Amino acid sequence: MRGGAWMRGGRWAVAGVLAGLLATSGTVAAAKGGQSDGWGQDFYLSDSFAAEANAVFTFGVQTDRYWVGDWDGDGVDTIGSRNLTNVFSVRNSNTTGGPDRQFGYGRAWDTVLVGDWNGDGTDTMTVRRGMVYHVKNSLSGGAADVVLPYGKATDEVLVGDWDGDGRDTFAVRRGAQYFVKNSLSGGPADQVVVYGRPADEVLVGDWDGDGRDTFAVRRGRVYHIADSIRPGQADRVVVYGRENDGVLVGDWDGDGVDSLGVHRLRPALQRVPDGSVTAGALAGVDATSGKVDPRNGRLSHSALCPIPFLPTHAVQCRAVADLVAFDRAYRARFGAPLPINPAPLTTYRSYEDQQYLWAETGPPTAARPGASPHGYGLAVDFGGRTDIEFGRQPYLWLRDNGPRFGWHNMPWNRENGSNPEPWHFDYRG
Numbered sequence: 175m176r177g178g179a180w181m182r183g184g185r186w187a188v189a190g191v192l193a194g195l196l197a198t199s200g201t202v203a204a205a206k207g208g209q210s211d212g213w214g215q216d217f218y219l220s221d222s223f224a225a226e227a228n229a230v231f232t233f234g235v236q237t238d239r240y241w242v243g244d245w246d247g248d249g250v251d252t253i254g255s256r257n258l259t260n261v262f263s264v265r266n267s268n269t270t271g272g273p274d275r276q277f278g279y280g281r282a283w284d285t286v287l288v289g290d291w292n293g294d295g296t297d298t299m300t301v302r303r304g305m306v307y308h309v310k311n312s313l314s315g316g317a318a319d320v321v322l323p324y325g326k327a328t329d330e331v332l333v334g335d336w337d338g339d340g341r342d343t344f345a346v347r348r349g350a351q352y353f354v355k356n357s358l359s360g361g362p363a364d365q366v367v368v369y370g371r372p373a374d375e376v377l378v379g380d381w382d383g384d385g386r387d388t389f390a391v392r393r394g395r396v397y398h399i400a401d402s403i404r405p406g407q408a409d410r411v412v413v414y415g416r417e418n419d420g421v422l423v424g425d426w427d428g429d430g431v432d433s434l435g436v437h438r439l440r441p442a443l444q445r446v447p448d449g450s451v452t453a454g455a456l457a458g459v460d461a462t463s464g465k466v467d468p469r470n471g472r473l474s475h476s477a478l479c480p481i482p483f484l485p486t487h488a489v490q491c492r493a494v495a496d497l498v499a500f501d502r503a504y505r506a507r508f509g510a511p512l513p514i515n516p517a518p519l520t521t522y523r524s525y526e527d528q529q530y531l532w533a534e535t536g537p538p539t540a541a542r543p544g545a546s547p548h549g550y551g552l553a554v555d556f557g558g559r560t561d562i563e564f565g566r567q568p569y570l571w572l573r574d575n576g577p578r579f580g581w582h583n584m585p586w587n588r589e590n591g592s593n594p595e596p597w598h599f600d601y602r603g
Contacts, residue, residue: 211375340385376390452477503578
């Protein structure tokens with residue numbers, strides 16, 4: 175595989191009916207071959223390190239997770255996705271359209287890695303469970319072709335062709351130290367190197383076309399690229415995309431050199447269908463009744479406003495000022511933005527969004543379409559990169575201070591309530 179993406183390690187909090195969207199255990203970081211850390215089905219790929227994208231297209235749906243691979247062995251990397259279950263879809267061109275192939279492999283909660291494990295020029299999936307890797311050499315379901323242990327269950331895992339033999343293998347990252355293995359086997363690393371900082375996001379690619387993969391670190395929208403596995407300064411520093419983009423690495427044009435791509439969610443008001451309900455008609459609605467309401471999920475654009483510090487997501491306009499004040503107080507206490515989960519559908523959900531989640535997950539995980547408090551634009555789910563757990567910070571602060579700004583973890587969502595969800599807050603301002 176020529177390229178990939180990175181996913182930050184750590185435990186992701188499950189957000190309400192989005193339980194199927196987020197991994198929930200272990201450190202699942204990966205670079206080349208790993209799941210992208212971002213959300214959104216709009217892709218912008220660059221064949222060089224220029225600021226402008228050469229390919230712009232749409233693939234999948236907003237709740238999919240994404241990987242990069244050469245699925246058909248033509249030398250060009252393209253996009254693959256997994257839905258809320260274990261079904262993978264791959265497309266063999268970087269253009270808008272449906273999948274060229276679909277198959278099921280592993281379990282919905284597995285950590286997935288992609289690579290050319292046998293050197294046949296085609297990328298396939300591996301699932302990781304703790305420190306055990308189940309390697310598959312074809313795009314199909316069924317038993318793994320190779321099962322092996324490597325490293326520790328808490329390791330961040332990278333995938334690359336480190337020695338230029340045409341086969342991808344693993345490396346594990348512990349802080350700023352990398353343990354590189356040139357074969358699919360256990361035992362000591364073949365190379366140990368330090369690069370970057372422990373908190374860096376890491377990417378892997380063949381940046382100079384010499385057939386060997388090396389590291390790059392991402393800091394915001396700045397990328398520090400090294401053309402060999404060694405400590406020291408980067409060989410190149412480039413700027414691409416936006417800080418909150420999901421990042422991809424691949425050989426998008428088959429020239430043997432990997433470059434960058436990003437994907438992102440569309441702004442909230444572009445992806446929410448227009449309806450006939452206005453803000454005035456909803457002013458007195460009880461967002462937490464749980465009853466099916468024909469107005470639920472059918473708010474018009476005039477009733478919705480993007481959240482200023484998370485503009486891909488929207489709530490009812492009348493709730494925005496209090497949400498911004500809540501954010502200011504949170505930043506003063508924790509030094510970071512209010513942790514609204516950046517996954518899709520964690521704020522307003524259209525009726526179509528609710529139908530999709532109902533079909534994918536059903537009760538009790540999902541609310542019946544037309545009954546979700548998110549359908550009024552008066553609910554948010556916290557989490558994502560921040561753990562939201564009963565009895566721990568920042569949940570305790572959110573619970574105790576949210577009511578000052580009209581945002582409540584309602585009694586039935588508390589730890590001993592009928593529907594315990596520490597991440598879910600309703601606006602009652």
